[in-house]
Amino acid sequence: MKRIQGGVTAAKGFKAASCEAGIKYINRKDMMLIYSESPCTAAGVFTSNVVKAAPVVWDKEICNGIHPVHAIVGNSGIANACTGEQGRKLCAETAGAVALLLGIPEDSVLVASTGVIGMQMNMEAVKGGIAKMVPELSDSEDAGTGAAEAIMTTDTHSKQMAMEFEIGGKTCRIGALAKGSGMIHPNMCTMLSFMTTDVAISNELLQKALRTVVVDTFNMISVDGDMSTNDSLMVIANGDAANPVITEENDDYKTFVDALYAICEEMARMLAGDGEGATALFTVKVVNADTKENARTLAKSVICSSLTKAMIYGHDANFGRILCALGYSGVLFDPDKIELSIESSKGSILLFKNGEPQPFDEEFATEVLSQKEVIAIADMHTGNDEATAWGCDLTYDYVKINADYRS
Amino acid sequence: MKRIQGGVTAAKGFKAASCEAGIKYINRKDMMLIYSESPCTAAGVFTSNVVKAAPVVWDKEICNGIHPVHAIVGNSGIANACTGEQGRKLCAETAGAVALLLGIPEDSVLVASTGVIGMQMNMEAVKGGIAKMVPELSDSEDAGTGAAEAIMTTDTHSKQMAMEFEIGGKTCRIGALAKGSGMIHPNMCTMLSFMTTDVAISNELLQKALRTVVVDTFNMISVDGDMSTNDSLMVIANGDAANPVITEENDDYKTFVDALYAICEEMARMLAGDGEGATALFTVKVVNADTKENARTLAKSVICSSLTKAMIYGHDANFGRILCALGYSGVLFDPDKIELSIESSKGSILLFKNGEPQPFDEEFATEVLSQKEVIAIADMHTGNDEATAWGCDLTYDYVKINADYRS
Numbered sequence: 001m002k003r004i005q006g007g008v009t010a011a012k013g014f015k016a017a018s019c020e021a022g023i024k025y026i027n028r029k030d031m032m033l034i035y036s037e038s039p040c041t042a043a044g045v046f047t048s049n050v051v052k053a054a055p056v057v058w059d060k061e062i063c064n065g066i067h068p069v070h071a072i073v074g075n076s077g078i079a080n081a082c083t084g085e086q087g088r089k090l091c092a093e094t095a096g097a098v099a100l101l102l103g104i105p106e107d108s109v110l111v112a113s114t115g116v117i118g119m120q121m122n123m124e125a126v127k128g129g130i131a132k133m134v135p136e137l138s139d140s141e142d143a144g145t146g147a148a149e150a151i152m153t154t155d156t157h158s159k160q161m162a163m164e165f166e167i168g169g170k171t172c173r174i175g176a177l178a179k180g181s182g183m184i185h186p187n188m189c190t191m192l193s194f195m196t197t198d199v200a201i202s203n204e205l206l207q208k209a210l211r212t213v214v215v216d217t218f219n220m221i222s223v224d225g226d227m228s229t230n231d232s233l234m235v236i237a238n239g240d241a242a243n244p245v246i247t248e249e250n251d252d253y254k255t256f257v258d259a260l261y262a263i264c265e266e267m268a269r270m271l272a273g274d275g276e277g278a279t280a281l282f283t284v285k286v287v288n289a290d291t292k293e294n295a296r297t298l299a300k301s302v303i304c305s306s307l308t309k310a311m312i313y314g315h316d317a318n319f320g321r322i323l324c325a326l327g328y329s330g331v332l333f334d335p336d337k338i339e340l341s342i343e344s345s346k347g348s349i350l351l352f353k354n355g356e357p358q359p360f361d362e363e364f365a366t367e368v369l370s371q372k373e374v375i376a377i378a379d380m381h382t383g384n385d386e387a388t389a390w391g392c393d394l395t396y397d398y399v400k401i402n403a404d405y406r407s
Numbered sequence: 408m409k410r411i412q413g414g415v416t417a418a419k420g421f422k423a424a425s426c427e428a429g430i431k432y433i434n435r436k437d438m439m440l441i442y443s444e445s446p447c448t449a450a451g452v453f454t455s456n457v458v459k460a461a462p463v464v465w466d467k468e469i470c471n472g473i474h475p476v477h478a479i480v481g482n483s484g485i486a487n488a489c490t491g492e493q494g495r496k497l498c499a500e501t502a503g504a505v506a507l508l509l510g511i512p513e514d515s516v517l518v519a520s521t522g523v524i525g526m527q528m529n530m531e532a533v534k535g536g537i538a539k540m541v542p543e544l545s546d547s548e549d550a551g552t553g554a555a556e557a558i559m560t561t562d563t564h565s566k567q568m569a570m571e572f573e574i575g576g577k578t579c580r581i582g583a584l585a586k587g588s589g590m591i592h593p594n595m596c597t598m599l600s601f602m603t604t605d606v607a608i609s610n611e612l613l614q615k616a617l618r619t620v621v622v623d624t625f626n627m628i629s630v631d632g633d634m635s636t637n638d639s640l641m642v643i644a645n646g647d648a649a650n651p652v653i654t655e656e657n658d659d660y661k662t663f664v665d666a667l668y669a670i671c672e673e674m675a676r677m678l679a680g681d682g683e684g685a686t687a688l689f690t691v692k693v694v695n696a697d698t699k700e701n702a703r704t705l706a707k708s709v710i711c712s713s714l715t716k717a718m719i720y721g722h723d724a725n726f727g728r729i730l731c732a733l734g735y736s737g738v739l740f741d742p743d744k745i746e747l748s749i750e751s752s753k754g755s756i757l758l759f760k761n762g763e764p765q766p767f768d769e770e771f772a773t774e775v776l777s778q779k780e781v782i783a784i785a786d787m788h789t790g791n792d793e794a795t796a797w798g799c800d801l802t803y804d805y806v807k808i809n810a811d812y813r814s
Contacts, residue, residue, distance in 0.1 A: 049735045050735070051734030081727065082727050082759065082763070084762030086763070117727030117731075118726060118764035229731050310805075310810045311810070316810070319525065320488065320523075320525045323458050323524075324456060324524075326457070328454075328455070329457075332457060336491065354491065355491035356490065356493070357490075394806055395810075396806050398717075399803050399805070399806060400803070402714055402721070402801075403721030403723070403802075
């Protein structure tokens with residue numbers, strides 16, 4: 001298994017295109033299209049928010065069904081959320097426009113939107129964008145990169161990656177793009193990620209693989225604790241690698257899950273590190289916990305603590321905030337047993353042990369905390385389970401980005 | 408029932424004092440003492456954080472016991488949290504020093520600390536402060552005000568109030584002080600509130616009254632979602648009003664609960680509005696919900712949303728964030744049924760109804776949102792229950808206060 005260049009066009013049989021459709025303010029790409037001529041099995045995980053954007057409702061139905069999928073169309077600028085019946089109609093029209101031009105069924109087109117909520121789609125722009133993109137579909141690396149760029153909002157850089165591995169003697173690939181937290185006209189921190197693979201795998205096992213992997217990757221990141229109306233992670237698999245179709249949880253399945261995990265973990269880290277206004281990726285490892293679930297809960301509690309995040313921004317080894325966030329997570333533990341340390345590329349510092357603060361050099365601590373990735377490690381000393389969560393610091397820029405007027 | 412001047416010395420038989428003990432940096436009061444010669448029944452609610460400061464452990468034992476209480480000693484500057492065995496010893500010594508000088512049992516002294524965590528108390532300063540305060544104990548209004556000031560950290564103003572009411576023909580009073588969220592050397596947002604009353608009431612019913620009232624008052628505020636190691640709310644009742652002792656849930660009990668509720672609600676609003684860096688009090692009312700518990704959960708979810716709080720700071724009627732926060736609260740509802748509006752002293756604006764955004768004047772919305780208190784109202788249209796939560800906006804200053812170095 002190795003990481004290779006590229007993104008959603010890395011796997012065999014996948015093409016992409018992107019364009020300036022004019023949904024967003026001028027001079028920024030705002031639409032993208034991914035297409036596979038071979039029919040794909042599809043799996044998705046979506047926001048658990050009760051308030052779901054129209055595309056989320058649309059995609060869930062397709063991913064839960066047995067229809068083959070051929071395309072994913074996405075836009076930035078407008079989220080098509082809180083838009084009622086009219087919004088659902090415009091979502092279907094978007095899929096319909098793609099279907100018409102590509103000669104595929106309407107229900108083989110997944111749709112994703114991110115942007116201002118409570119605003120209806122500009123269908124003239126959307127249809128114009130689709131008409132522009134279809135003739136430009138290409139399997140080049142640049143086409144994949146363009147798609148990753150078109151879906152960005154306040155992301156400071158586009159996010160894509162690809163992995164190559166072997167199943168049944170055949171070379172297989174997974175490619176991915178993602179966009180993270182924040183908007184130019186900020187309304188919602190939306191996470192979108194689309195993954196393409198040429199692996200031949202049954203719908204059921206694709207869904208199972210995704211659900212397995214997401215728990216310790218995408219579900220372990222937080223930028224600000226606000227779960228959007230649009231969050232969607234979708235994988236489509238076209239089987240073009242011609243491996244023996246994966247229909248049971250054998251070694252081939254395990255290989256696929258490992259590759260998917262590697263992609264999801266790295267994409268999750270990229271998203272967390274590029275959270276709105278972030279200056280650092282903040283990683284929290286909880287080790288030697290009594291259960292896996294408790295380890296996850298503890299790690300996420302620290303990642304979500306505003307006080308801890310502000311402390312990372314301030315490069316301050318104020319470990320009490322980490323202990324405090326562990327303490328209100330809902331997990332019971334004995335504070336006197338915890339060992340707490342902070343590390344980065346510059347070194348490691350033990351902060352708390354045997355119920356008491358440990359002496360450390362403040363200057364060195366500031367240096368350790370001033371790196372691009374800062375890792376807090378909580379050793380619970382109560383078992384053998386561990387979990388990792390990823391977040392970012394809380395900065396002036398987060399407030400600035402999100403306090404600005406929409407217009 | 409009417410609001411009167413003063414704070415913890417308003418009720419009969421309560422004296423207070425405060426001083427600069429030198430725990431904090433120079434020239435700020437940092438210790439306070441409340442004393443009743445008559446023995447008091449006591450009730451407390453404390454942080455549910457697993458990591459509890461030494462004074463919290465000390466006070467819980469006293470409030471759960473049958474010992475009469477005579478005094479509350481409090482300090483700002485050091486929180487005595489994450490300080491292990493040594494911290495627990497110093498807490499007991501603090502109570503012991505007060506007990507010695509006042510000639511009362513050690514276990515009749517409640518202790519509260521707020522400040523830097525992971526640092527041991529400076530006992531020389533603490534004992535010096537106690538020795539200064541005991542001879543200065545006074546039932547004057549100024550003495551109560553001084554106590555409210557001495558317990559402040561990053562609070563921008565001190566918080567106290569008092570209510571007067573009648574039980575069994577006797578004039579009764581409750582007085583209160585509180586300190587809110589934030590520290591000069593910021594380590595933890597600690598909420599402390601002490602209340603004194605001359606009502607005669609059994610320990611059991613005092614505890615019950617406090618637990619009843621706190622659910623819809625102190626438990627409905629949030630500044631940043633971080634629950635501290637030190638949060639404590641304590642009421643002591645000395646019976647000096649000479650009313651017939653309240654030992655059952657009769658009309659007298661109801662009168663007392665009403666007065667306690669009025670105090671707790673107003674103190675909660677004061678704390679929320681003076682959250683770290685806050686420029687506005689943000690009130691969220693959920694009405695016509697299916698259950699009271701769901702109404703509370705929905706209101707609190709909005710109050711805690713960083714995106715919504717930043718929107719209030721930006722004076723932006725970006726209602727999608729409110730809908731989104733309701734949506735991820737864990738409560739199930741039909742988004743198409745919700746009616747969402749925002750109001751303040753300048754007027755009211757309907758933002759969302761029948762599943763769709765409603766047209767409104769952006770300029771007027773900015774005016775409505777620029778007031779000292781902004782109220783969001785979510786009408787769920789599913790029942791008859793309601794709840795209110797209080798918070799504040801998320802500002803540059805919150806980040807600044809909490810990113811600064813401890814030293």
